[in-house]
Amino acid sequence: MIDQRYYQYIQTIAFYCSFSRAAEALYITQPALSxxxxxxxxxxxxxxxDRESEPLKLTPAGQQYLEYITKFIELEENMRKELKSRQDAISDVIRVAAIPTFSAYMSPYVIPYFIKQYQQQCDLKFYEYTNKYILNRLGARELDIAIMNRMPEIPDLTYTKIMNDPILLVVPYNNMMKDAYPGCVNNLDNPIKIDKFNIKNETLFILQPWQNMRLAADRICNYYELVPKRTIEVRSVVLALSFVSSGIGITFACPSQIRSIHPKGDFIYFIPSELANITDAIAAFYSTNNNPWIRPFCQCCINALTHI
Known part of the structure:
Protein backbone atom coordinates (compact mmCIF):
# COMPACT_ATOMS: atom_id res chain seq x y z
CA MET A 1 0.00 0.00 0.00
CA ILE A 2 1.08 3.59 -0.66
CA ASP A 3 2.58 5.44 2.28
CA GLN A 4 0.12 8.32 2.84
CA ARG A 5 3.01 10.58 3.85
CA TYR A 6 4.14 10.82 0.22
CA TYR A 7 0.93 12.70 -0.47
CA GLN A 8 0.20 14.37 2.86
CA TYR A 9 3.68 15.79 3.49
CA ILE A 10 4.22 17.17 -0.01
CA GLN A 11 0.66 18.54 -0.22
CA THR A 12 0.95 20.24 3.18
CA ILE A 13 4.26 21.91 2.26
CA ALA A 14 2.74 23.11 -1.02
CA PHE A 15 -0.32 24.44 0.83
CA TYR A 16 1.64 26.43 3.43
CA CYS A 17 4.47 27.39 1.04
CA SER A 18 6.84 26.77 3.95
CA PHE A 19 8.66 23.82 5.49
CA SER A 20 8.40 25.28 8.99
CA ARG A 21 4.65 25.94 8.86
CA ALA A 22 4.00 22.56 7.28
CA ALA A 23 6.02 20.87 10.01
CA GLU A 24 3.93 22.60 12.66
CA ALA A 25 0.69 21.52 10.95
CA LEU A 26 1.96 17.93 10.65
CA TYR A 27 3.26 17.84 14.25
CA ILE A 28 6.77 16.80 13.19
CA THR A 29 10.09 18.62 13.30
CA GLN A 30 11.25 20.69 10.35
CA PRO A 31 14.54 18.75 9.98
CA ALA A 32 12.58 15.48 9.81
CA LEU A 33 10.27 16.91 7.15
CA SER A 34 13.21 18.30 5.14
CA ASP A 50 12.10 25.42 -5.61
CA ARG A 51 13.84 26.46 -2.41
CA GLU A 52 15.16 29.66 -3.97
CA SER A 53 11.68 31.11 -4.56
CA GLU A 54 9.90 33.30 -2.01
CA PRO A 55 7.48 31.94 -0.99
CA LEU A 56 8.42 28.29 -1.47
CA LYS A 57 6.73 26.62 -4.45
CA LEU A 58 6.61 23.33 -6.33
CA THR A 59 8.85 22.86 -9.36
CA PRO A 60 7.16 21.62 -12.56
CA ALA A 61 8.47 18.14 -11.73
CA GLY A 62 7.13 18.51 -8.20
CA GLN A 63 3.70 19.50 -9.50
CA GLN A 64 3.66 16.45 -11.77
CA TYR A 65 4.80 14.21 -8.91
CA LEU A 66 1.97 15.49 -6.70
CA GLU A 67 -0.54 14.83 -9.49
CA TYR A 68 0.72 11.26 -9.93
CA ILE A 69 0.77 10.41 -6.23
CA THR A 70 -2.76 11.82 -5.95
CA LYS A 71 -3.87 9.46 -8.70
CA PHE A 72 -2.14 6.52 -7.01
CA ILE A 73 -3.90 7.24 -3.73
CA GLU A 74 -7.25 7.63 -5.45
CA LEU A 75 -6.72 4.25 -7.14
CA GLU A 76 -5.98 2.71 -3.76
CA GLU A 77 -9.08 4.32 -2.29
CA ASN A 78 -11.19 2.95 -5.15
CA MET A 79 -9.73 -0.50 -4.57
CA ARG A 80 -10.58 -0.33 -0.88
CA LYS A 81 -14.05 0.90 -1.76
CA GLU A 82 -14.65 -2.06 -4.06
CA LEU A 83 -13.22 -4.65 -1.67
CA LYS A 84 -14.91 -3.57 1.53
CA SER A 85 -18.53 -3.88 2.49
CA ARG A 86 -20.59 -0.78 1.87
CA GLN A 87 -22.74 -1.39 4.89
CA ASP A 88 -22.38 1.10 7.74
CA ALA A 89 -22.23 -0.99 10.85
CA ILE A 90 -22.88 0.39 14.34
CA SER A 91 -19.46 1.43 15.60
CA ASP A 92 -17.66 2.73 18.65
CA VAL A 93 -15.31 4.66 16.35
CA ILE A 94 -15.92 8.06 14.75
CA ARG A 95 -13.74 8.97 11.76
CA VAL A 96 -13.43 12.71 11.08
CA ALA A 97 -11.37 14.74 8.62
CA ALA A 98 -10.92 18.49 8.22
CA ILE A 99 -9.34 20.77 5.65
CA PRO A 100 -5.95 22.11 6.87
CA THR A 101 -6.92 25.59 8.05
CA PHE A 102 -9.95 24.29 9.94
CA SER A 103 -7.85 21.53 11.47
CA ALA A 104 -5.22 23.97 12.72
CA TYR A 105 -7.82 26.30 14.21
CA MET A 106 -10.49 23.93 15.53
CA SER A 107 -8.79 20.71 16.58
CA PRO A 108 -7.09 22.16 19.71
CA TYR A 109 -10.59 22.94 21.03
CA VAL A 110 -12.77 20.15 19.62
CA ILE A 111 -10.59 17.08 20.11
CA PRO A 112 -9.85 17.60 23.84
CA TYR A 113 -13.53 18.44 24.43
CA PHE A 114 -14.73 15.24 22.74
CA ILE A 115 -12.13 13.07 24.46
CA LYS A 116 -13.06 14.49 27.85
CA GLN A 117 -16.71 13.70 27.24
CA TYR A 118 -16.46 10.28 25.57
CA GLN A 119 -12.95 8.83 25.85
CA GLN A 120 -14.23 5.72 27.64
CA GLN A 121 -16.95 5.13 25.06
CA CYS A 122 -15.72 6.11 21.60
CA ASP A 123 -12.41 6.12 19.73
CA LEU A 124 -11.90 9.32 17.72
CA LYS A 125 -9.81 9.11 14.55
CA PHE A 126 -9.00 12.58 13.21
CA TYR A 127 -7.37 13.29 9.83
CA GLU A 128 -6.30 16.35 7.86
CA TYR A 129 -6.74 16.30 4.08
CA THR A 130 -7.54 18.53 1.14
CA ASN A 131 -11.20 19.13 0.35
CA LYS A 132 -11.20 16.87 -2.72
CA TYR A 133 -9.52 13.99 -0.89
CA ILE A 134 -11.93 14.33 2.05
CA LEU A 135 -14.93 14.03 -0.26
CA ASN A 136 -13.41 10.96 -1.93
CA ARG A 137 -12.94 9.22 1.40
CA LEU A 138 -16.36 10.30 2.61
CA GLY A 139 -17.91 8.88 -0.55
CA ALA A 140 -16.02 5.62 -0.02
CA ARG A 141 -17.52 5.49 3.52
CA GLU A 142 -14.03 5.62 5.00
CA LEU A 143 -14.95 8.78 6.90
CA ASP A 144 -18.02 9.54 8.96
CA ILE A 145 -17.75 13.34 9.06
CA ALA A 146 -16.07 15.98 6.89
CA ILE A 147 -15.34 19.40 8.41
CA MET A 148 -15.44 22.02 5.65
CA ASN A 149 -16.78 25.46 4.76
CA ARG A 150 -19.08 24.77 1.85
CA MET A 151 -21.80 22.16 1.42
CA PRO A 152 -21.14 20.16 -1.77
CA GLU A 153 -24.15 19.22 -3.87
CA ILE A 154 -24.02 15.45 -3.36
CA PRO A 155 -27.14 13.28 -2.98
CA ASP A 156 -27.84 12.05 0.58
CA LEU A 157 -25.17 14.35 2.01
CA THR A 158 -26.41 16.52 4.86
CA TYR A 159 -24.72 18.81 7.37
CA THR A 160 -24.76 20.51 10.74
CA LYS A 161 -23.44 24.05 11.16
CA ILE A 162 -20.80 24.02 13.88
CA MET A 163 -19.26 27.51 13.85
CA ASN A 164 -19.80 31.00 12.46
CA ASP A 165 -16.89 31.73 10.12
CA PRO A 166 -17.90 34.65 7.88
CA ILE A 167 -15.94 35.40 4.76
CA LEU A 168 -14.11 38.74 4.92
CA LEU A 169 -12.32 41.00 2.48
CA VAL A 170 -8.78 41.53 3.79
CA VAL A 171 -7.15 44.86 2.91
CA PRO A 172 -3.76 46.32 3.98
CA TYR A 173 -4.22 49.11 6.54
CA ASN A 174 -2.18 51.63 4.59
CA ASN A 175 -2.25 55.43 4.80
CA MET A 176 -5.31 55.65 2.56
CA MET A 177 -7.20 53.24 4.80
CA LYS A 178 -6.05 55.11 7.91
CA ASP A 179 -7.49 58.33 6.53
CA ALA A 180 -10.74 56.72 5.42
CA TYR A 181 -11.23 54.45 8.44
CA PRO A 182 -9.29 55.83 11.42
CA GLY A 183 -9.00 53.49 14.40
CA CYS A 184 -10.15 50.42 12.44
CA VAL A 185 -6.82 48.60 12.31
CA ASN A 186 -7.08 44.81 12.70
CA ASN A 187 -10.85 45.02 13.20
CA LEU A 188 -11.34 41.26 12.81
CA ASP A 189 -14.10 41.16 15.44
CA ASN A 190 -15.86 44.26 14.09
CA PRO A 191 -15.55 44.29 10.28
CA ILE A 192 -16.97 47.11 8.14
CA LYS A 193 -19.75 46.48 5.61
CA ILE A 194 -18.20 45.67 2.25
CA ASP A 195 -20.50 48.01 0.32
CA LYS A 196 -18.50 50.89 1.80
CA PHE A 197 -15.34 49.82 -0.05
CA ASN A 198 -14.53 50.14 -3.77
CA ILE A 199 -12.00 47.65 -5.19
CA LYS A 200 -11.74 49.05 -8.73
CA ASN A 201 -8.12 50.13 -8.18
CA GLU A 202 -7.06 46.99 -6.33
CA THR A 203 -5.36 43.72 -7.25
CA LEU A 204 -7.48 40.84 -5.95
CA PHE A 205 -5.70 37.60 -5.10
CA ILE A 206 -8.11 34.69 -5.49
CA LEU A 207 -7.83 30.93 -5.24
CA GLN A 208 -8.21 28.50 -8.12
CA PRO A 209 -11.67 28.01 -9.68
CA TRP A 210 -12.51 24.68 -7.99
CA GLN A 211 -11.58 25.78 -4.45
CA ASN A 212 -14.34 26.65 -1.97
CA MET A 213 -13.00 30.11 -1.11
CA ARG A 214 -12.83 30.99 -4.82
CA LEU A 215 -16.45 29.94 -5.33
CA ALA A 216 -17.47 32.11 -2.38
CA ALA A 217 -15.37 35.06 -3.59
CA ASP A 218 -16.87 34.88 -7.09
CA ARG A 219 -20.38 34.85 -5.66
CA ILE A 220 -19.65 37.91 -3.49
CA CYS A 221 -18.05 39.88 -6.32
CA ASN A 222 -21.03 39.16 -8.56
CA TYR A 223 -23.57 40.04 -5.87
CA TYR A 224 -21.93 43.34 -4.88
CA GLU A 225 -20.71 44.11 -8.43
CA LEU A 226 -17.12 44.31 -7.22
CA VAL A 227 -14.70 44.61 -10.14
CA PRO A 228 -11.00 44.78 -9.24
CA LYS A 229 -8.33 46.34 -11.44
CA ARG A 230 -6.84 42.87 -11.89
CA THR A 231 -7.15 39.37 -10.43
CA ILE A 232 -4.33 36.93 -9.78
CA GLU A 233 -4.92 33.24 -9.02
CA VAL A 234 -2.89 31.60 -6.24
CA ARG A 235 -2.83 28.10 -4.76
CA SER A 236 -3.74 28.83 -1.15
CA VAL A 237 -5.08 31.35 1.35
CA VAL A 238 -1.63 31.33 2.96
CA LEU A 239 -0.05 32.62 -0.24
CA ALA A 240 -2.84 35.15 -0.83
CA LEU A 241 -2.44 36.58 2.67
CA SER A 242 1.33 36.79 2.24
CA PHE A 243 0.81 39.09 -0.76
CA VAL A 244 -1.67 41.20 1.19
CA SER A 245 0.90 41.41 4.01
CA SER A 246 3.31 42.85 1.45
CA GLY A 247 0.78 45.58 0.65
CA ILE A 248 0.34 44.66 -3.02
CA GLY A 249 -3.28 43.56 -3.07
CA ILE A 250 -6.37 42.31 -1.27
CA THR A 251 -7.99 38.91 -0.78
CA PHE A 252 -10.86 37.03 0.83
CA ALA A 253 -10.37 34.92 3.97
CA CYS A 254 -12.28 33.70 7.02
CA PRO A 255 -11.46 34.44 10.68
CA SER A 256 -10.45 30.81 11.31
CA GLN A 257 -7.92 31.01 8.46
CA ILE A 258 -6.58 34.39 9.56
CA ARG A 259 -6.16 33.27 13.18
CA SER A 260 -4.46 29.99 12.25
CA ILE A 261 -2.12 31.52 9.64
CA HIS A 262 -1.24 34.69 11.63
CA PRO A 263 -0.32 36.91 8.65
CA LYS A 264 2.15 39.69 9.39
CA GLY A 265 1.14 43.33 9.24
CA ASP A 266 -1.87 45.52 9.90
CA PHE A 267 -5.15 44.99 8.08
CA ILE A 268 -8.69 46.27 7.82
CA TYR A 269 -11.54 43.81 7.29
CA PHE A 270 -14.77 44.24 5.33
CA ILE A 271 -17.78 41.91 5.57
CA PRO A 272 -20.41 41.09 2.90
CA SER A 273 -23.31 41.17 5.34
CA GLU A 274 -25.86 39.48 3.08
CA LEU A 275 -23.54 36.60 2.12
CA ALA A 276 -21.21 36.39 5.11
CA ASN A 277 -22.43 32.96 6.25
CA ILE A 278 -21.65 31.11 3.01
CA THR A 279 -18.32 30.02 4.49
CA ASP A 280 -19.54 28.98 7.95
CA ALA A 281 -17.93 25.78 9.26
CA ILE A 282 -20.07 22.68 8.76
CA ALA A 283 -19.88 19.01 9.62
CA ALA A 284 -21.01 17.09 6.54
CA PHE A 285 -22.09 13.44 6.64
CA TYR A 286 -24.28 11.00 4.75
CA SER A 287 -27.86 10.76 5.99
CA THR A 288 -27.64 6.98 5.47
CA ASN A 289 -24.71 6.66 7.88
CA ASN A 290 -26.06 5.13 11.09
CA ASN A 291 -22.95 5.69 13.19
CA PRO A 292 -24.44 6.80 16.54
CA TRP A 293 -21.45 9.07 17.30
CA ILE A 294 -22.07 11.54 14.47
CA ARG A 295 -24.57 13.66 16.40
CA PRO A 296 -22.56 13.69 19.66
CA PHE A 297 -19.41 14.74 17.79
CA CYS A 298 -21.26 17.57 16.01
CA GLN A 299 -22.66 18.78 19.33
CA CYS A 300 -19.18 18.71 20.88
CA CYS A 301 -17.94 20.89 18.00
CA ILE A 302 -20.71 23.40 18.61
CA ASN A 303 -20.09 23.45 22.37
CA ALA A 304 -16.30 23.69 22.08
CA LEU A 305 -16.31 26.43 19.45
CA THR A 306 -19.12 28.61 20.75
CA HIS A 307 -17.00 30.81 23.02
CA ILE A 308 -13.72 31.01 21.11
Missing part, protein backbone atom coordinates in the same frame (compact mmCIF):
# COMPACT_ATOMS: atom_id res chain seq x y z
CA UNK A 35 14.98 14.91 5.28
CA UNK A 36 11.84 13.17 4.08
CA UNK A 37 11.55 15.48 1.05
CA UNK A 38 15.27 15.17 0.23
CA UNK A 39 14.98 11.36 0.35
CA UNK A 40 12.02 11.47 -2.03
CA UNK A 41 13.90 13.83 -4.35
CA UNK A 42 16.97 11.58 -4.25
CA UNK A 43 14.87 8.50 -4.99
CA UNK A 44 13.12 10.20 -7.93
CA UNK A 45 16.17 12.06 -9.21
CA UNK A 46 14.28 15.36 -9.43
CA UNK A 47 13.82 18.49 -7.33
CA UNK A 48 10.28 18.77 -5.94
CA UNK A 49 10.44 22.25 -4.37
Missing amino acids: RFVKNVEKDLGVTIF
Whole structure:
Protein backbone atom coordinates (compact mmCIF):
# COMPACT_ATOMS: atom_id res chain seq x y z
CA MET A 1 0.00 0.00 0.00
CA ILE A 2 1.08 3.59 -0.66
CA ASP A 3 2.58 5.44 2.28
CA GLN A 4 0.12 8.32 2.84
CA ARG A 5 3.01 10.58 3.85
CA TYR A 6 4.14 10.82 0.22
CA TYR A 7 0.93 12.70 -0.47
CA GLN A 8 0.20 14.37 2.86
CA TYR A 9 3.68 15.79 3.49
CA ILE A 10 4.22 17.17 -0.01
CA GLN A 11 0.66 18.54 -0.22
CA THR A 12 0.95 20.24 3.18
CA ILE A 13 4.26 21.91 2.26
CA ALA A 14 2.74 23.11 -1.02
CA PHE A 15 -0.32 24.44 0.83
CA TYR A 16 1.64 26.43 3.43
CA CYS A 17 4.47 27.39 1.04
CA SER A 18 6.84 26.77 3.95
CA PHE A 19 8.66 23.82 5.49
CA SER A 20 8.40 25.28 8.99
CA ARG A 21 4.65 25.94 8.86
CA ALA A 22 4.00 22.56 7.28
CA ALA A 23 6.02 20.87 10.01
CA GLU A 24 3.93 22.60 12.66
CA ALA A 25 0.69 21.52 10.95
CA LEU A 26 1.96 17.93 10.65
CA TYR A 27 3.26 17.84 14.25
CA ILE A 28 6.77 16.80 13.19
CA THR A 29 10.09 18.62 13.30
CA GLN A 30 11.25 20.69 10.35
CA PRO A 31 14.54 18.75 9.98
CA ALA A 32 12.58 15.48 9.81
CA LEU A 33 10.27 16.91 7.15
CA SER A 34 13.21 18.30 5.14
CA ARG A 35 14.98 14.91 5.28
CA PHE A 36 11.84 13.17 4.08
CA VAL A 37 11.55 15.48 1.05
CA LYS A 38 15.27 15.17 0.23
CA ASN A 39 14.98 11.36 0.35
CA VAL A 40 12.02 11.47 -2.03
CA GLU A 41 13.90 13.83 -4.35
CA LYS A 42 16.97 11.58 -4.25
CA ASP A 43 14.87 8.50 -4.99
CA LEU A 44 13.12 10.20 -7.93
CA GLY A 45 16.17 12.06 -9.21
CA VAL A 46 14.28 15.36 -9.43
CA THR A 47 13.82 18.49 -7.33
CA ILE A 48 10.28 18.77 -5.94
CA PHE A 49 10.44 22.25 -4.37
CA ASP A 50 12.10 25.42 -5.61
CA ARG A 51 13.84 26.46 -2.41
CA GLU A 52 15.16 29.66 -3.97
CA SER A 53 11.68 31.11 -4.56
CA GLU A 54 9.90 33.30 -2.01
CA PRO A 55 7.48 31.94 -0.99
CA LEU A 56 8.42 28.29 -1.47
CA LYS A 57 6.73 26.62 -4.45
CA LEU A 58 6.61 23.33 -6.33
CA THR A 59 8.85 22.86 -9.36
CA PRO A 60 7.16 21.62 -12.56
CA ALA A 61 8.47 18.14 -11.73
CA GLY A 62 7.13 18.51 -8.20
CA GLN A 63 3.70 19.50 -9.50
CA GLN A 64 3.66 16.45 -11.77
CA TYR A 65 4.80 14.21 -8.91
CA LEU A 66 1.97 15.49 -6.70
CA GLU A 67 -0.54 14.83 -9.49
CA TYR A 68 0.72 11.26 -9.93
CA ILE A 69 0.77 10.41 -6.23
CA THR A 70 -2.76 11.82 -5.95
CA LYS A 71 -3.87 9.46 -8.70
CA PHE A 72 -2.14 6.52 -7.01
CA ILE A 73 -3.90 7.24 -3.73
CA GLU A 74 -7.25 7.63 -5.45
CA LEU A 75 -6.72 4.25 -7.14
CA GLU A 76 -5.98 2.71 -3.76
CA GLU A 77 -9.08 4.32 -2.29
CA ASN A 78 -11.19 2.95 -5.15
CA MET A 79 -9.73 -0.50 -4.57
CA ARG A 80 -10.58 -0.33 -0.88
CA LYS A 81 -14.05 0.90 -1.76
CA GLU A 82 -14.65 -2.06 -4.06
CA LEU A 83 -13.22 -4.65 -1.67
CA LYS A 84 -14.91 -3.57 1.53
CA SER A 85 -18.53 -3.88 2.49
CA ARG A 86 -20.59 -0.78 1.87
CA GLN A 87 -22.74 -1.39 4.89
CA ASP A 88 -22.38 1.10 7.74
CA ALA A 89 -22.23 -0.99 10.85
CA ILE A 90 -22.88 0.39 14.34
CA SER A 91 -19.46 1.43 15.60
CA ASP A 92 -17.66 2.73 18.65
CA VAL A 93 -15.31 4.66 16.35
CA ILE A 94 -15.92 8.06 14.75
CA ARG A 95 -13.74 8.97 11.76
CA VAL A 96 -13.43 12.71 11.08
CA ALA A 97 -11.37 14.74 8.62
CA ALA A 98 -10.92 18.49 8.22
CA ILE A 99 -9.34 20.77 5.65
CA PRO A 100 -5.95 22.11 6.87
CA THR A 101 -6.92 25.59 8.05
CA PHE A 102 -9.95 24.29 9.94
CA SER A 103 -7.85 21.53 11.47
CA ALA A 104 -5.22 23.97 12.72
CA TYR A 105 -7.82 26.30 14.21
CA MET A 106 -10.49 23.93 15.53
CA SER A 107 -8.79 20.71 16.58
CA PRO A 108 -7.09 22.16 19.71
CA TYR A 109 -10.59 22.94 21.03
CA VAL A 110 -12.77 20.15 19.62
CA ILE A 111 -10.59 17.08 20.11
CA PRO A 112 -9.85 17.60 23.84
CA TYR A 113 -13.53 18.44 24.43
CA PHE A 114 -14.73 15.24 22.74
CA ILE A 115 -12.13 13.07 24.46
CA LYS A 116 -13.06 14.49 27.85
CA GLN A 117 -16.71 13.70 27.24
CA TYR A 118 -16.46 10.28 25.57
CA GLN A 119 -12.95 8.83 25.85
CA GLN A 120 -14.23 5.72 27.64
CA GLN A 121 -16.95 5.13 25.06
CA CYS A 122 -15.72 6.11 21.60
CA ASP A 123 -12.41 6.12 19.73
CA LEU A 124 -11.90 9.32 17.72
CA LYS A 125 -9.81 9.11 14.55
CA PHE A 126 -9.00 12.58 13.21
CA TYR A 127 -7.37 13.29 9.83
CA GLU A 128 -6.30 16.35 7.86
CA TYR A 129 -6.74 16.30 4.08
CA THR A 130 -7.54 18.53 1.14
CA ASN A 131 -11.20 19.13 0.35
CA LYS A 132 -11.20 16.87 -2.72
CA TYR A 133 -9.52 13.99 -0.89
CA ILE A 134 -11.93 14.33 2.05
CA LEU A 135 -14.93 14.03 -0.26
CA ASN A 136 -13.41 10.96 -1.93
CA ARG A 137 -12.94 9.22 1.40
CA LEU A 138 -16.36 10.30 2.61
CA GLY A 139 -17.91 8.88 -0.55
CA ALA A 140 -16.02 5.62 -0.02
CA ARG A 141 -17.52 5.49 3.52
CA GLU A 142 -14.03 5.62 5.00
CA LEU A 143 -14.95 8.78 6.90
CA ASP A 144 -18.02 9.54 8.96
CA ILE A 145 -17.75 13.34 9.06
CA ALA A 146 -16.07 15.98 6.89
CA ILE A 147 -15.34 19.40 8.41
CA MET A 148 -15.44 22.02 5.65
CA ASN A 149 -16.78 25.46 4.76
CA ARG A 150 -19.08 24.77 1.85
CA MET A 151 -21.80 22.16 1.42
CA PRO A 152 -21.14 20.16 -1.77
CA GLU A 153 -24.15 19.22 -3.87
CA ILE A 154 -24.02 15.45 -3.36
CA PRO A 155 -27.14 13.28 -2.98
CA ASP A 156 -27.84 12.05 0.58
CA LEU A 157 -25.17 14.35 2.01
CA THR A 158 -26.41 16.52 4.86
CA TYR A 159 -24.72 18.81 7.37
CA THR A 160 -24.76 20.51 10.74
CA LYS A 161 -23.44 24.05 11.16
CA ILE A 162 -20.80 24.02 13.88
CA MET A 163 -19.26 27.51 13.85
CA ASN A 164 -19.80 31.00 12.46
CA ASP A 165 -16.89 31.73 10.12
CA PRO A 166 -17.90 34.65 7.88
CA ILE A 167 -15.94 35.40 4.76
CA LEU A 168 -14.11 38.74 4.92
CA LEU A 169 -12.32 41.00 2.48
CA VAL A 170 -8.78 41.53 3.79
CA VAL A 171 -7.15 44.86 2.91
CA PRO A 172 -3.76 46.32 3.98
CA TYR A 173 -4.22 49.11 6.54
CA ASN A 174 -2.18 51.63 4.59
CA ASN A 175 -2.25 55.43 4.80
CA MET A 176 -5.31 55.65 2.56
CA MET A 177 -7.20 53.24 4.80
CA LYS A 178 -6.05 55.11 7.91
CA ASP A 179 -7.49 58.33 6.53
CA ALA A 180 -10.74 56.72 5.42
CA TYR A 181 -11.23 54.45 8.44
CA PRO A 182 -9.29 55.83 11.42
CA GLY A 183 -9.00 53.49 14.40
CA CYS A 184 -10.15 50.42 12.44
CA VAL A 185 -6.82 48.60 12.31
CA ASN A 186 -7.08 44.81 12.70
CA ASN A 187 -10.85 45.02 13.20
CA LEU A 188 -11.34 41.26 12.81
CA ASP A 189 -14.10 41.16 15.44
CA ASN A 190 -15.86 44.26 14.09
CA PRO A 191 -15.55 44.29 10.28
CA ILE A 192 -16.97 47.11 8.14
CA LYS A 193 -19.75 46.48 5.61
CA ILE A 194 -18.20 45.67 2.25
CA ASP A 195 -20.50 48.01 0.32
CA LYS A 196 -18.50 50.89 1.80
CA PHE A 197 -15.34 49.82 -0.05
CA ASN A 198 -14.53 50.14 -3.77
CA ILE A 199 -12.00 47.65 -5.19
CA LYS A 200 -11.74 49.05 -8.73
CA ASN A 201 -8.12 50.13 -8.18
CA GLU A 202 -7.06 46.99 -6.33
CA THR A 203 -5.36 43.72 -7.25
CA LEU A 204 -7.48 40.84 -5.95
CA PHE A 205 -5.70 37.60 -5.10
CA ILE A 206 -8.11 34.69 -5.49
CA LEU A 207 -7.83 30.93 -5.24
CA GLN A 208 -8.21 28.50 -8.12
CA PRO A 209 -11.67 28.01 -9.68
CA TRP A 210 -12.51 24.68 -7.99
CA GLN A 211 -11.58 25.78 -4.45
CA ASN A 212 -14.34 26.65 -1.97
CA MET A 213 -13.00 30.11 -1.11
CA ARG A 214 -12.83 30.99 -4.82
CA LEU A 215 -16.45 29.94 -5.33
CA ALA A 216 -17.47 32.11 -2.38
CA ALA A 217 -15.37 35.06 -3.59
CA ASP A 218 -16.87 34.88 -7.09
CA ARG A 219 -20.38 34.85 -5.66
CA ILE A 220 -19.65 37.91 -3.49
CA CYS A 221 -18.05 39.88 -6.32
CA ASN A 222 -21.03 39.16 -8.56
CA TYR A 223 -23.57 40.04 -5.87
CA TYR A 224 -21.93 43.34 -4.88
CA GLU A 225 -20.71 44.11 -8.43
CA LEU A 226 -17.12 44.31 -7.22
CA VAL A 227 -14.70 44.61 -10.14
CA PRO A 228 -11.00 44.78 -9.24
CA LYS A 229 -8.33 46.34 -11.44
CA ARG A 230 -6.84 42.87 -11.89
CA THR A 231 -7.15 39.37 -10.43
CA ILE A 232 -4.33 36.93 -9.78
CA GLU A 233 -4.92 33.24 -9.02
CA VAL A 234 -2.89 31.60 -6.24
CA ARG A 235 -2.83 28.10 -4.76
CA SER A 236 -3.74 28.83 -1.15
CA VAL A 237 -5.08 31.35 1.35
CA VAL A 238 -1.63 31.33 2.96
CA LEU A 239 -0.05 32.62 -0.24
CA ALA A 240 -2.84 35.15 -0.83
CA LEU A 241 -2.44 36.58 2.67
CA SER A 242 1.33 36.79 2.24
CA PHE A 243 0.81 39.09 -0.76
CA VAL A 244 -1.67 41.20 1.19
CA SER A 245 0.90 41.41 4.01
CA SER A 246 3.31 42.85 1.45
CA GLY A 247 0.78 45.58 0.65
CA ILE A 248 0.34 44.66 -3.02
CA GLY A 249 -3.28 43.56 -3.07
CA ILE A 250 -6.37 42.31 -1.27
CA THR A 251 -7.99 38.91 -0.78
CA PHE A 252 -10.86 37.03 0.83
CA ALA A 253 -10.37 34.92 3.97
CA CYS A 254 -12.28 33.70 7.02
CA PRO A 255 -11.46 34.44 10.68
CA SER A 256 -10.45 30.81 11.31
CA GLN A 257 -7.92 31.01 8.46
CA ILE A 258 -6.58 34.39 9.56
CA ARG A 259 -6.16 33.27 13.18
CA SER A 260 -4.46 29.99 12.25
CA ILE A 261 -2.12 31.52 9.64
CA HIS A 262 -1.24 34.69 11.63
CA PRO A 263 -0.32 36.91 8.65
CA LYS A 264 2.15 39.69 9.39
CA GLY A 265 1.14 43.33 9.24
CA ASP A 266 -1.87 45.52 9.90
CA PHE A 267 -5.15 44.99 8.08
CA ILE A 268 -8.69 46.27 7.82
CA TYR A 269 -11.54 43.81 7.29
CA PHE A 270 -14.77 44.24 5.33
CA ILE A 271 -17.78 41.91 5.57
CA PRO A 272 -20.41 41.09 2.90
CA SER A 273 -23.31 41.17 5.34
CA GLU A 274 -25.86 39.48 3.08
CA LEU A 275 -23.54 36.60 2.12
CA ALA A 276 -21.21 36.39 5.11
CA ASN A 277 -22.43 32.96 6.25
CA ILE A 278 -21.65 31.11 3.01
CA THR A 279 -18.32 30.02 4.49
CA ASP A 280 -19.54 28.98 7.95
CA ALA A 281 -17.93 25.78 9.26
CA ILE A 282 -20.07 22.68 8.76
CA ALA A 283 -19.88 19.01 9.62
CA ALA A 284 -21.01 17.09 6.54
CA PHE A 285 -22.09 13.44 6.64
CA TYR A 286 -24.28 11.00 4.75
CA SER A 287 -27.86 10.76 5.99
CA THR A 288 -27.64 6.98 5.47
CA ASN A 289 -24.71 6.66 7.88
CA ASN A 290 -26.06 5.13 11.09
CA ASN A 291 -22.95 5.69 13.19
CA PRO A 292 -24.44 6.80 16.54
CA TRP A 293 -21.45 9.07 17.30
CA ILE A 294 -22.07 11.54 14.47
CA ARG A 295 -24.57 13.66 16.40
CA PRO A 296 -22.56 13.69 19.66
CA PHE A 297 -19.41 14.74 17.79
CA CYS A 298 -21.26 17.57 16.01
CA GLN A 299 -22.66 18.78 19.33
CA CYS A 300 -19.18 18.71 20.88
CA CYS A 301 -17.94 20.89 18.00
CA ILE A 302 -20.71 23.40 18.61
CA ASN A 303 -20.09 23.45 22.37
CA ALA A 304 -16.30 23.69 22.08
CA LEU A 305 -16.31 26.43 19.45
CA THR A 306 -19.12 28.61 20.75
CA HIS A 307 -17.00 30.81 23.02
CA ILE A 308 -13.72 31.01 21.11
